[in-house]
Amino acid sequence: MRFRPLLNIIGALLSILGTTMVVPIFISLGYGESDLNGFLISSILCIGLGLPLWLTTRYSRTLTNRDGFAIVTFSWIITAIIGSLPFYFSGAIPNITDAFFESMSGVTTTGASILGNAITHPHLENGIESLPHGILFWRSFIQWIGGMGIVVFYIAILPLLGVGGVQLFKAEVPGPVADKIKPRVRETAKFLWIVYVGITLAEVLALMGAGMDAFDSICHALTTMPTGGFSTKNASIGHYDSSMIHYIIIFFMFIAGVNFSLHFRAINGDMGSYKKDTEFIVYIIGVVVVTLLIFFSVASQNNEFSQLKFRESLFVTVSIFTTTGFGSADYELWPVFVQAVLLTLMFVGGMGGSTGGGMKVIRCMLLVKYAALETRRMLHSRALIPVKIGKQLIKEDVVRNTLGFFLFFMSAFIMATICLSAMGLDLESSIGAAASAMGNIGPGLGDFGPTDNYALLSDPGKWVLTFCMLLGRLEIFTVMVLFSKTFWK
DSSP states (O other), rough: HHHHHHHHHHHHHHHHHHHHHHHHHHHHHHHOOOHHHHHHHHHHHHHHHHHHHHHTTTTTOOOOOHHHHHHHHHHHHHHHHHHHHHHHTTSSSHHHHHHHHHHHHHTTTTTOOOOOOOTOOTTTTTTTSSSOOHHHHHHHHHHHHHHHHHHHHHHHHHHHHHHHHHHHHHHSSSSSSSSSSSSSSSHHHHHHHHHHHHHHHHHHHHHHTTTTHHHHHHHHHHTTTOHHHHHHTTGGGGGGOOOOHHHHHHHHHHTTTHHHHHHHHHHHTTTTTTHHHHHHHHHHHHHHHHHHHHHHHHHHTOOOOOHHHHHHHHHHHHHHTOOOOOOOOOOSSSOOHHHHHHHHHHHHHSSSTTSSOOSSSHHHHHHHHHHHHHHHHHSSOOOOOOOTTTTTEEEEEHHHHHHHHHHHHHHHHHHHHHHHHHOOOOOHHHHHHHHHHHHHOOOOSSSSSSSOTTSSSHHHHHHHHHHHHHHHHTTTHHHHGGGGGGOOO
């Protein structure tokens, strides 16, 4: 492991993110609010540390696979630290643990918040809605940056990595296979970001057209596309009594849960790429089936088969399936069956190559296919039966990677649940919080449901969940490889 390439990229990240704080600085100036000094201090600190570090190590750009894993992991940790600085220095979140938790939740697009009400945060009389506009924008912006990937963003805007970009791309892009839509990694990263920005702008315009004000439209678009779920309102999307706004959010959450390479191909004229993709078809079927299951279960409670109940069922399904975590209804008031279904969805997540968290639809498909294949092999021991998704033959190493990922994912979830239980949480809350953090969802169950927050969780519990968020976003292997003896030899 060589440290100069790592320091080079960390220096660049510090400089870039310090520069992006200019936007919330102008927002703070425009509204004349108290968070201005916090952003000024954070920006000067980041640029003052980052620029010299980047310049002094700028000739160290050749990367190995080992360097790639370390750079990606530490880049996300450093970004979370940077993201926490405005929260802390502005006084919006005066506790270091809480500030880092909020930032890591944002950067990993989890959407779990410690921001509560006047009881948990006396300086925030109206909870989230008491925050300055600059801080509200920053919460959304760090989610947007984390959605497509911090390092992918870096590769797209700074053509300095050369061949080394491949190692970073493979280490960060979600899914069992990193889909290179262009021959060069930098071109792939650039075009993915073009699609990402374009769809975000489209959502801003759609929300403004539906009656949401410009600031809230920008903030919610910045958190919808990365499937983050931070809102500018205490009641999340439930604050808006508009079916049009809800359906727009549903539509863009659904889009965010789709492999972005499919969007790219569709924009370039290949609309048939959607129907040709088996994972996409399974994704749609999953949304439809779960929505109908929840709708009939919820509606039958009071014999209320209304448009409102269907919309709430669809919204919650898409929100949890894509790991966005926006709230429009309190699903803890719904039947236990529905909560069990939603808990299952927390582990699935969106498609591979999307901004969604969880294990990804493609991995779940591979696990089911592999289980069925092993059953057939028991009956036909000498048969050579390959694993196929649609017409695509899946390589053996991808299957092994998926099995290993599932083992690590469930092991991390169980260990997190045990740790939280040992800290005094009930089993339902522990399971919900661990599943939410690992799947990068935000709301969980029990004490951490859609109408609750993580403010009353102990500091050790917050650090456990922070680590789980990082594991979930970087898909475990990228982080866990750093704990092996072989890596440091």
